[in-house]
Amino acid sequence: xxxxxxxxxxxxxxxxxxxxxxxxxxxxxxxxxxxxxxxxxxxxxxxxxxxxxxxxxxxxxxxxxxxxxxxxxxxxxxxxxxxxxxxxxxxxxxxxxxxxxxxxxxxxxxxxxxxxxxxxxxxxxxxxxxxxxxxxxxxxxxxxxxxxxxxxxxxxxxxxxxxxxxxxxxxxxxxxxxxxxxxxxxxxxxxxxxxxxxxxxxxxxxxxxxxxx
Amino acid sequence: xxxxxxxxxxxxxxxxxxxxxxxxxxxxxxxxxxxxxxxxxxxxxxxxxxxxxxxxxxxxxxxxxxxxxxxxxxxxxxxxxxxxxxxxxxxxxxxxxxxxxxxxxxxxxxxxxxxxxxxxxxxxxxxxxxxxxxxxxxxxxxxxxxxxxxxxxxxxxxxxxxxxxxxxxxxxxxxxxxxxxxxxxxxxxxxxxxxxxxxxxxxxxxxxxxxxxxxxxxxxxxxxxxxxxxxxxxxxxxxxxxxxxxxxxxxxxxxxxxxxxxxxxxxxxxxxxxxxxxxxxxxxxxxxxxxxxxxxxxxxxxxxxxxxxxxxxxxxxxxxxxxxxxxxxxxxxxxxxxxxxxxxxxxxxxxxxxxxxxxxxxxxxxxxxxxxxxxxxxxxxxxxxxxx
Numbered sequence: 116x117x118x119x120x121x122x123x124x125x126x127x128x129x130x131x132x133x134x135x136x137x138x139x140x141x142x143x144x145x146x147x148x149x150x151x152x153x154x155x156x157x158x159x160x161x162x163x164x165x166x167x168x169x170x171x172x173x174x175x176x177x178x179x180x181x182x183x184x185x186x187x188x189x190x191x192x193x194x195x196x197x198x199x200x201x202x203x204x205x206x207x208x209x210x211x212x213x214x215x216x217x218x219x220x221x222x223x224x225x226x227x228x229x230x231x232x233x234x235x236x237x238x239x240x241x242x243x244x245x246x247x248x249x250x251x252x253x254x255x256x257x258x259x260x261x262x263x264x265x266x267x268x269x270x271x272x273x274x275x276x277x278x279x280x281x282x283x284x285x286x287x288x289x290x291x292x293x294x295x296x297x298x299x300x301x302x303x304x305x306x307x308x309x310x311x312x313x314x315x316x317x318x319x320x321x322x323x324x325x326x327x328x
Numbered sequence: 329x330x331x332x333x334x335x336x337x338x339x340x341x342x343x344x345x346x347x348x349x350x351x352x353x354x355x356x357x358x359x360x361x362x363x364x365x366x367x368x369x370x371x372x373x374x375x376x377x378x379x380x381x382x383x384x385x386x387x388x389x390x391x392x393x394x395x396x397x398x399x400x401x402x403x404x405x406x407x408x409x410x411x412x413x414x415x416x417x418x419x420x421x422x423x424x425x426x427x428x429x430x431x432x433x434x435x436x437x438x439x440x441x442x443x444x445x446x447x448x449x450x451x452x453x454x455x456x457x458x459x460x461x462x463x464x465x466x467x468x469x470x471x472x473x474x475x476x477x478x479x480x481x482x483x484x485x486x487x488x489x490x491x492x493x494x495x496x497x498x499x500x501x502x503x504x505x506x507x508x509x510x511x512x513x514x515x516x517x518x519x520x521x522x523x524x525x526x527x528x529x530x531x532x533x534x535x536x537x538x539x540x541x542x543x544x545x546x547x548x549x550x551x552x553x554x555x556x557x558x559x560x561x562x563x564x565x566x567x568x569x570x571x572x573x574x575x576x577x578x579x580x581x582x583x584x585x586x587x588x589x590x591x592x593x594x595x596x597x598x599x600x601x602x603x604x605x606x607x608x609x610x611x612x613x614x615x616x617x618x619x620x621x622x623x624x625x626x627x628x629x630x631x632x633x634x635x636x637x638x639x640x641x642x643x644x645x646x647x648x649x650x651x652x653x654x655x656x657x658x659x660x661x662x663x664x665x666x667x668x669x670x671x672x673x674x675x676x677x678x679x680x681x682x683x684x685x686x687x688x689x690x691x692x693x694x695x696x697x698x699x700x701x702x703x704x705x706x707x708x709x710x711x712x713x714x715x716x
Contacts, residue, residue: 228430231393231503232444232493233420246434322434322477 121292129281133300136277139270140263143199144256147206154207155214165215172208180205180269188273198275202266206259213255217248250320257312264305339371339533340406340500342392347401349387349558360387362558365401369550371500372531376548378538379581384558385537389503392535393422405501420444423494423502423532427509429486431478437463437489438474444497462492467522484515491523495530504536508543520546541582545570545593553578566593571709587707588671596673597666599706601687601696604629609638609654613647620646625697629686630657635693637663637686661686664698674703 122129154172158164183201191197221244229243271279278297285293349362359382369375377385390396392403394410403410410418431440439446441462442455450458460470466488478486487507494502508516508523524547527534538544544551545566553561553569555577562574570590573579582589606629607616620628626643630652639657646652662676664685677685677700687695 222428222430222433224426224428224430225432227395227426228424229432231395231419231422231424231426233416233418233447235416238447243432247432320434322479 117295118292121290122296125281125293129296129300132277132281132297133304135275136264136267136279136301137304139198139202139267139275139277140260143202143263144206144210144260146199147203147210147259148256150203151207151210151214154211155218159215159218169208169211169215172211175204176208178204180266181272184270184273193273193275195275197273198267198270201270202263205266206263209259209262210252210255213251213258214248217251217255218244220251221247250316250323253312253316253319257309257316260312261305261309264301264308268301338498338500339531341368341371341404342375342501342533342535343368343404343407344388345402345404347388347391347398347403349384349391349396350399359556360384360558362387362391362398365554365558365560367552367560367563369533369535371406371533373549374527374534374536374547375550375552376536376538376544377552377554378541378544378548379554379561380556381539383554383556385539385554386505387558388554389505389535389537392501392503393419393424416447420447420497421499421501423499425490425494425502425504425507427506429478429490429510431486431489431493433478436475436477437468437481438470440478440489441492441496443493444499448497458496459492462495463489465495465526466492468492483511484519487511487519488522491526495532500533502532502534504534506538507536509538509540523547542589545589553581555581587704591670591674591703591707594670594706595666596664596668596670596687596698599670599698599702601698602702604686604694604697606631606635606694607652608633609652611652613650613652616652617643617646617648625684627684628652629694630654631694634691636691637661637688637694663688663692665689666695670703670706673698674700677703 154168158168180201183204184197187197187200191200225243225247226239229239234243267277268279268282270276271283274280276283278301280297281300282294282297285291285295285297344365344367347362347365349360351361362384365384365388367375377388379385387396391398392405392410394415397411405422431437432443435443438456438459441459442450445455445458459474463470463473468485468488473481473485473489478489481489487510490507494504508519511519520543536544536547538547548566550564551566551569552563555561561581562569562578567590569578570582570586570593573582573586579586602625605616605619605623605625605627607619608631616628620626620643628641628643628646630638630641632638637660638654640659640661641652641656642658645656645658659682661682662673662680662685664673664676664687666687666689668676673685677683683701684697684699687698689695
């Protein structure tokens, strides 16, 4: 079923689409994390704002991806920007929730001790809260990344879809090899990224894993 | 850096001046509120804030390092109003120990202990030296514990690290909020004793919060009893509070066994010893007989050449003539020393079924006698005003 000559003939295409797939994903998660972090900084300590903001991100999350693309194309065109807007939109809920949960997981006695020893607000955030929130934040990044890798397939419809476009081309030309390779590579990078971020999550928390005696 | 272990003050006075904390809402007796609190803790003393839950003792403590800001009144540290000091600087100069310890789980023990020195900008060599010194001070082996994480330590070890961290920059004032509340009673007792031993050298000014009156009596040079609503019910030495409770509330709070608690607090050294009638083997029996007759206590204490007790000879067993011999000594009493608490002394007397104990010095020589009646009378007596 798989024709190796097709793979060999399309190696440059596969390579560039793989890179594009990863680039779309990384940019989406990075921008999503930035927006989520800013949102969390704004709503933290302002309890009445939490529900509206997370509610809005929940609402965005429920919009079907195809519908969102159909809505975006008239505005931002068949562009990288349209693809990224769609991809970023679906990371916001997951990332915001996990950043909030991460910060909420810092024990209150640890925060009290930090205050009492004379940490300023900013220093406390960077040196105490963030490191302790990191496991849950990384867990959120892991889910968001794997989700985004899947969603990139859909943005192939507007011409920016990485391996999704490989599959689409295979489908249009009745070329089963390209469909299978596009599918296989997508699953493979999703798995590698999932395992990699899982490992990273444990590597940055040596204090909770190791427990001697 | 001018704030350092070498140049910083070792202790400071802490004075509350009409400190009030009200929380929003109409109920003035809201839990944790504090009402017109005034007292002064002299430099180098431990002052225990004790009272039932909701009496405002933790609130009072947290107003010193301004984790909570007072509604009105002032807290002076060595005469300087805490409210006028820069917040982070104030806090870095005050040690803080809490029940849950609050160690940073993501930092090693060494990094945890070095927290305030790091904030103060000490260089790495100096921090490392200080960490090792402090770990040893609190009874932990730096080589074993320095690079471990808090999750790898027992509750008692974590609590010691908490104390080491609070002491890191040699702060003149320490605040301790139920620091030994989360460990089992045996470990607590050991940590209390170790801490008192440390404090004997450190001589910090310490505000210590507990709900346990026994801990307050044990740890405090001074005790402030608070009642719900945040009013100071009594302020004084443990002995004054046990001997003369200022109100019905204080009397009930210190408990019906306050007489016994006073005995646990007082050592034999503070009693006036009754002189013992002693004689050595070989002494003239007739003379000895004369001497006991003049004494209300009808026993002669036979001692050796070093004045160490051998045993009692009853008045009737002393021969009218000849010399005294060691085999005449029949009964013996428990030996007490100046450091024995009156409670322990009483227990030893009851246990030995005798009325009188013999107080000896460190060489074992007789200093005098203490009777069970004198001890129990002390438990009922008014407090002597001791210099604070």
